Amino acid sequence: MSDAARKPNRDISTPFMAAIFIALGAVVIWDTTTYTDADSYVFPRTIATVMIGLSVLLVLQWLLGWSPSAKDPGIAGAQSVPRRLALFAAMIAAALAMPFLGFLATGLIVFAAIMLTAMYDPWTPYRFIVYPVAGAAIVGGFYLLFARVLQVPLPEGTWF
Amino acid sequence: MAALENLIAALSPLNFLLALGGVIAGTVIGSLPGLTATMAVAVLVPITFSMEPASALILMGAIYTGAIYGGAYSAILLNTPGTPSAIATTFDGYPMAKNGDGDLAMTLACIASVCGGLVGAAFLLVLAPPLAGVALAFGPVEYFWLAVFGLSLIAALSEGHLIKALMGGCLGLLLSAIGVAEVSADIRLTFGSQVLIGGIETVSALIGLYCVPVLIDLVATPDKHLKVTSESKGIRLKEALAISWRGKFNLMRSSVIGTMVGILPGAGGSIAGLVAYSEARRTAKNPEKFGKGAPEGVQATESANNATVGGGFIPTLVLGIPGTPPDAVILGALLVQGVKVGPNLFTSESSIVYTFIWGLFLATILMLPVGLIIGRYAYSSIIAIPKALLVPTVAFMTLIGTYSIRNSTSDVAIMVILGSIGWVLGRFGFTASPIVLGLILGSIAEQGFVQAWTIGAAAENLIGMFFGRPISLAIIAMIVISLFGPSLVRLFSRSPKETVQ
Numbered sequence: 001m002s003d004a005a006r007k008p009n010r011d012i013s014t015p016f017m018a019a020i021f022i023a024l025g026a027v028v029i030w031d032t033t034t035y036t037d038a039d040s041y042v043f044p045r046t047i048a049t050v051m052i053g054l055s056v057l058l059v060l061q062w063l064l065g066w067s068p069s070a071k072d073p074g075i076a077g078a079q080s081v082p083r084r085l086a087l088f089a090a091m092i093a094a095a096l097a098m099p100f101l102g103f104l105a106t107g108l109i110v111f112a113a114i115m116l117t118a119m120y121d122p123w124t125p126y127r128f129i130v131y132p133v134a135g136a137a138i139v140g141g142f143y144l145l146f147a148r149v150l151q152v153p154l155p156e157g158t159w160f
Numbered sequence: 161m162a163a164l165e166n167l168i169a170a171l172s173p174l175n176f177l178l179a180l181g182g183v184i185a186g187t188v189i190g191s192l193p194g195l196t197a198t199m200a201v202a203v204l205v206p207i208t209f210s211m212e213p214a215s216a217l218i219l220m221g222a223i224y225t226g227a228i229y230g231g232a233y234s235a236i237l238l239n240t241p242g243t244p245s246a247i248a249t250t251f252d253g254y255p256m257a258k259n260g261d262g263d264l265a266m267t268l269a270c271i272a273s274v275c276g277g278l279v280g281a282a283f284l285l286v287l288a289p290p291l292a293g294v295a296l297a298f299g300p301v302e303y304f305w306l307a308v309f310g311l312s313l314i315a316a317l318s319e320g321h322l323i324k325a326l327m328g329g330c331l332g333l334l335l336s337a338i339g340v341a342e343v344s345a346d347i348r349l350t351f352g353s354q355v356l357i358g359g360i361e362t363v364s365a366l367i368g369l370y371c372v373p374v375l376i377d378l379v380a381t382p383d384k385h386l387k388v389t390s391e392s393k394g395i396r397l398k399e400a401l402a403i404s405w406r407g408k409f410n411l412m413r414s415s416v417i418g419t420m421v422g423i424l425p426g427a428g429g430s431i432a433g434l435v436a437y438s439e440a441r442r443t444a445k446n447p448e449k450f451g452k453g454a455p456e457g458v459q460a461t462e463s464a465n466n467a468t469v470g471g472g473f474i475p476t477l478v479l480g481i482p483g484t485p486p487d488a489v490i491l492g493a494l495l496v497q498g499v500k501v502g503p504n505l506f507t508s509e510s511s512i513v514y515t516f517i518w519g520l521f522l523a524t525i526l527m528l529p530v531g532l533i534i535g536r537y538a539y540s541s542i543i544a545i546p547k548a549l550l551v552p553t554v555a556f557m558t559l560i561g562t563y564s565i566r567n568s569t570s571d572v573a574i575m576v577i578l579g580s581i582g583w584v585l586g587r588f589g590f591t592a593s594p595i596v597l598g599l600i601l602g603s604i605a606e607q608g609f610v611q612a613w614t615i616g617a618a619a620e621n622l623i624g625m626f627f628g629r630p631i632s633l634a635i636i637a638m639i640v641i642s643l644f645g646p647s648l649v650r651l652f653s654r655s656p657k658e659t660v661q
Contacts (some may be wrong), residue, residue: 017588021327028334031349039614040346043606044337051330058323079380087379087555088580091372094559095573103563107556114552120382121548131548138553142560150195150203152564 014062018055025052086117102157103147107139166511169214170518178211178219179523183530186226190233191538193240193367193561197227197429198485205493213497214512218519220493224486225277225469225523228429229531232269232462236262237386237542238554240371244363245429245465247596248437250370252450252457257386259453263539267400268455269462270531272411275404276463277524279415280422280470284477285517289506292478294423300615301626304608305635306424307601310434312639314594325594328585332598333605335360342603343610355570364562364575365599369592371558372579378551385550386543395536403455410440410456411463418464422471428484429465430600436464442642470520477501477513 028048032041094110101109115135121127146152169175182204189200200223208216231243236253249269256265283291298306314329315322338349339359350356378385404411414436421432440460441450450457472483473490480501482488494501499512506513542550562575582592616625626632 013588017585017590021331024331024334028349031351035341035344035346035348037341037344037346039344039610040341040348042613043609044334044348047330047333047337051327051334054323054327054330058327061323079377081380083379084376087376087551088576091555091559091576092573095569095576098563098569098572103560107559110559111552111556114379114555115548118379118551119548121546127548131546134549135552138549139556142556146560146564150199150564153567154560154563155569 011062015059018058018062021055022052025049025055083117087114090114090117098155098157100157100159102159103154104139104143105157106155107143108136111135111139163514166514167518169511169515170218170522175215175218175515175519176522178215179222179519180526180530182219182222183226183523183526184534186223186228187230187233187527187530187534189223190227190230191242191534193234193238193242193371193557195227195561195564196243196363196485197224197231197245198489199564200224200227201486201489205489208493209496213494213499213509214515214519216493216497217490217512217516218523220490221469221473221516221520222523222526224490225273225466225520226527226530227486228466228469229270229273229277229462229527231465232273232458233266233535233538236265236269236458237538238371239374240554240558241366243429244366244600245433245468246461247366247430247593247600248433248461249458249465251437251461251593252452252454255451255453256455256458260386261453262386262543263536264396264400264403264455265458266535266539267395267397267532268403268458270528270535271400271404272414272459272462273466273531274524274528275411276415276418276466277469277527278521279412279463280419280467281517281520281524282470283419284470284473284520285514288474288478289503291423292475292503294420295425295475295479295481295483297631298424299629300608300611301629302608302631302635303424303604304612304626305632305639306421306431306435307605307608309438309635309639309642310431310601311597311605312642313434313438314597315643321589321591324589325591328590328592328594329598331590332595332600333602334598335365335595336362336599336602337606342607355574358566358568360574360578360599361562361565361568361571362600363565364571365578366596367558367562368575368577368579369582369596371554372576373583373586373592375551375555375558376580376583378547382547384543385547395532397532404459407456407459410443410459413443414440414460414463415467418467419471421464422468422483423474425475425481425483428472429468431604432464432468432471433461434597436460438642466524473520477505478503 025048028044032045035041090110090113094106098106112135115131147154185204186200189195190197201220204223208219227243228245231241231246232249232253234240234242235246235249236257239250239254241247241250253265256262311329314325338356340357341348347357417436417439418432421435437457437460440456441447444450444456468484472487475481475483476487476491482491491501499509558575559572562572563569565571586592612625616622
């Protein structure tokens with residue numbers, strides 16, 4: 001066997017993820033110690049133990065160099081990290097802002113924010129007019145469908 | 161003669177319009193992520209109170225069957241199951257769409273849904289009273305093994321990373337345990353958070369785990385959402401019919417599986433789809449193509465989940481036990497109508513039941529043109545809409561759909577966070593499907609396991625409880641075949657020379 005074949009896989013993401021799963025399993029087992037009934041803890045404790053065992057197995061597999069080729073967790077240069085983060089931020093902000101701004105206002109703002117995030121084409125006069133109008137129509141249409149037709153009590157907002 | 165009268169009654173102009181309108185409404189509602197078939201039926205149920213019982217049933221059945229089918233749209237085009245029944249449709253439907261065959265996948269889904277719906281309705285028409293006994297033969301331990309059978313699909317979805325897939329399955333099972341324990345009511349894994357006491361809502365988690373990673377990747381590049389080929393016409397009916405004919409055994413088997421699972425109270429379309437998908441993969445000539453855009457996968461799931469409609473009505477009408485959640489809503493509506501469900505319903509009020517069953521056939525057949533037309537426009541809209549409008553529209557749909565399930569902004573935040581975690585895990589080789597399988601099947605597995613354990617312990621016969629019942633043994637055999645069958649077949653099909661080498 002060549003040295004290259006003996007050399008363990010240097011993909012450090014595998015043991016890192018295994019460590020996270022082991023920690024998660026340990027937290028779950030610790031939490032199960034507070035339950036009063038065996039019916040409550042037998043299932044999560046068993047699953048957490050299995051998960052820890054699998055994580056250890058994953059590390060062993062990595063140490064022995066038997067891991068299937070790991071997917072590169074890095075983000076290619078052509079892909080935009082700030083846009084990804086902006087999308088996440090906009091969606092989580094929408095969830096937090098809904099009770100204060102109301103669903104309609106939040107929907108319009110988050111739609112505009114994500115539209116800007118996903119925009120790669122140049123802003124022509126046509127797009128400048130049509131896209132916001134289309135966005136308002138989509139948000140308004142869904143709002144009416146859910147709030148009026150389906151009678152879903154969407155948040156009204158406390159700031160307005 | 162009475163059958164002919166019932167058929168004519170089902171084809172009356174009013175019932176025809178109700179079936180048509182119900183299918184259209186159900187398909188549209190089911191296609192929106194977050195709006196399930198149960199919600200579609202529940203929202204529209206008040207309309208039926210002033211109708212004749214048979215007409216009311218036809219409308220509700222049409223909405224239900226349309227909604228189950230509609231879930232395939234967003235599963236195929238957005239990788240987000242519109243309803244939980246369409247989870248397994250994402251496995252091959254979305255890869256097909258990514259490869260430029262989204263229109264073909266949509267048409268295949270429509271044909272498969274119609275086939276499944278017709279088989280389910282045929283079982284309801286011919287074999288309802290005897291088949292209702294199946295529902296009573298399933299105890300907690302059978303449900304436990306059925307859930308394990310569903311979980312065995314993790315091995316098929318591992319994409320070469322079996323350990324990581326199993327770890328993902330465990331994570332999903334633990335997520336399903338968050339909140340109040342179903343059996344003993346202990347509060348679990350909330351770490352003092354009020355928000356988590358209600359548990360993780362399954363449909364919200366589905367939307368997050370499947371849709372948010374797609375959105376995160378969509379905004380990262382200027383590339384088009386789906387590949388569009390010169391053949392993309394929106395229907396591709398001839399090609400889909402040819403594929404469906406070639407996969408007729410798969411369609412029939414999946415439809416029967418869907419009907420049988422539909423009969424089991426609480427199991428529902430998601431489990432039916434998963435079990436049928438697993439069987440289709442196990443028996444396929446090229447199982448390695450599953451998960452990468454195999455039409456057989458879409459056919460299996462879509463025929464099975466629509467077959468649960470007819471299957472679910474069997475225990476609902478014969479025993480008064482709802483087979484699926486929408487059946488529970490329909491059962492409530494029937495009680496409001498003054499219809500007494502039970503074994504005698506098929507004799508004392510046979511005109512209502514049989515008119516409804518013929519109406520269900522009618523609605524299912526109408527689903528073909530309705531589904532093809534709506535599907536064509538859905539597909540052409542998705543490929544034509546600019547990314548700067550598509551991404552915010554889908555994101556907004558996930559927000560409003562998730563909120564509407566429990567009217568909770570916390571669910572929306574959980575959905576976004578879970579989706580982002582799913583994206584990160586995906587970067588490290590942990591795919592979303594095993595997590596989702598664990599999440600969906602966790603409560604069924606736990607409830608069945610704990611109840612069976614308690615009964616077995618009380619009877620001092622734990623082994624007999626888990627391994628001594630005929631139906632359990634049959635399901636265990638299917639699990640073993642599903643997990644090890646393909647490997648054994650490959651092993652024994654090798655020549656001795658190859659094996660030595």
